[in-house]
Amino acid sequence: MTEPKAISELVRKNILELKPYSSARDDYSGSASVFLDANENPYNGPFNRYPDPQQTLLKQRIAGLKGLAMENIFLGNGSDEGIDILFRVLCEPGRDNVITVDPTYGMYAVCAEINGVERRSVLLNSDFSLEPDAVLAAVDEHTKLIFLCSPNNPTSNSLDHESVLKIIDGVNCMVMVDEAYIDFSQGPGFLSLLQEKPNLVLLQTLSKAWGLAGIRLGMLFAHSDLVGYISRVKYPYNINQLTIDAALRGLDDTARRRLWIKEILEERSNMAIQLESLPFVNEVYPSDANFLLIKVEDPSALYQFLMNKGIIIRDRSSVPLCGGCLRITIGSKEENRALINALKTFQQ
Numbered sequence: 256m257t258e259p260k261a262i263s264e265l266v267r268k269n270i271l272e273l274k275p276y277s278s279a280r281d282d283y284s285g286s287a288s289v290f291l292d293a294n295e296n297p298y299n300g301p302f303n304r305y306p307d308p309q310q311t312l313l314k315q316r317i318a319g320l321k322g323l324a325m326e327n328i329f330l331g332n333g334s335d336e337g338i339d340i341l342f343r344v345l346c347e348p349g350r351d352n353v354i355t356v357d358p359t360y361g362m363y364a365v366c367a368e369i370n371g372v373e374r375r376s377v378l379l380n381s382d383f384s385l386e387p388d389a390v391l392a393a394v395d396e397h398t399k400l401i402f403l404c405s406p407n408n409p410t411s412n413s414l415d416h417e418s419v420l421k422i423i424d425g426v427n428c429m430v431m432v433d434e435a436y437i438d439f440s441q442g443p444g445f446l447s448l449l450q451e452k453p454n455l456v457l458l459q460t461l462s463k464a465w466g467l468a469g470i471r472l473g474m475l476f477a478h479s480d481l482v483g484y485i486s487r488v489k490y491p492y493n494i495n496q497l498t499i500d501a502a503l504r505g506l507d508d509t510a511r512r513r514l515w516i517k518e519i520l521e522e523r524s525n526m527a528i529q530l531e532s533l534p535f536v537n538e539v540y541p542s543d544a545n546f547l548l549i550k551v552e553d554p555s556a557l558y559q560f561l562m563n564k565g566i567i568i569r570d571r572s573s574v575p576l577c578g579g580c581l582r583i584t585i586g587s588k589e590e591n592r593a594l595i596n597a598l599k600t601f602q603q
């Protein structure tokens with residue numbers, strides 16, 4: 256087992272030395288009734304006030320829900336902010352590198368590009384399983400971050416737990432596991448390992464199982480030192496009041512979420528059976544997420560056909576290892592029926 260570096264050794268020098276912006280609401284803590292410190296308009300409450308820069312209430316709720324300390328939580332404007340901010344905190348442009356295991360979520364590559372950071376791509380096996388030794392072989396002394404996604408988008412499978420552990424234990428850099436789809440998965444994920452693995456970063460989101468993609472709330476869970484550096488870099492008021500309010504309301508209704516997940520998983524099984532029975536579908540890959548990846552004879556013809564019927568799916572056929580593949584989100588019963596009915600009229 257490789258001993259991970261202290262987080263301060265992985266953080267960029269300019270970030271270590273950064274004196275963060277201090278907002279009016281950071282300077283003051285306590286109880287007061289007259290706020291004349293932030294040049295706000297006194298009218299039009301509650302939205303006249305700047306939101307809490309630390310999102311304390313929301314973090315407390317999420318901490319309780321996830322069994323974490325607030326110090327282990329960063330909240331971002333979607334998972335995308337969490338991904339981008341890891342580059343900005345850890346990776347020196349032109350010197351450091353990151354590793355992605357492809358095919359996977361496109362934002363890791365886009366953020367690497369934007370931040371001027373080299374990205375090393377390691378392929379999954381052809382059955383979409385993870386090859387830990389191939390990932391370890393791509394690591395060098397300038398590797399700061401490895402991106403894993405489990406369940407993975409667009410391949411829909413979870414990565415083997417032992418293989419992920421082998422990577423976490425085999426490197427001295429950070430390993431991010433994107434668990435956007437964890438609520439649809441059979442496996443437990445990696446949350447319970449966060450305390451004992453200081454180089455593990457987890458990403459979860461309210462965009463999928465919680466049904467709140469519109470409010471943009473991503474959750475990053477990591478060692479408190481890393482969360483501390485990230486918090487210095489983030490925009491002071493990165494989570495707005497409307498999002499905080501809607502998230503608190505949404506998180507209250509765990510029963511509703513459980514019902515949604517149950518329905519989506521049932522529909523996923525039904526859809527897999529129906530899709531498999533279509534003559535032009537060559538494969539329906541096993542899914543641990545809220546979507547199915549299928550392999551068909553002529554993906555672009557099928558994509559066009561469905562689009563003409565007002566049904567939009569995702570053509571992933573140009574992605575490495577995904578030749579012939581289309582990605583289909585599990586919708587409501589009615590939406591899924593509309594898709595299957597349309598597919599039944601498709602002539603090759």
Ligand SMILES: *Cc1c(COP(=O)(O)O)cnc(C)c1O
Pocket residue numbers: 332333334335336360404408433435459460461462463468471472473
């Ligand atoms: C959908 C998805 C997300 C969610 O991103 P948000 O910015 O939180 O909406 C994150 N990671 C992966 C792999 C996804 O597919």
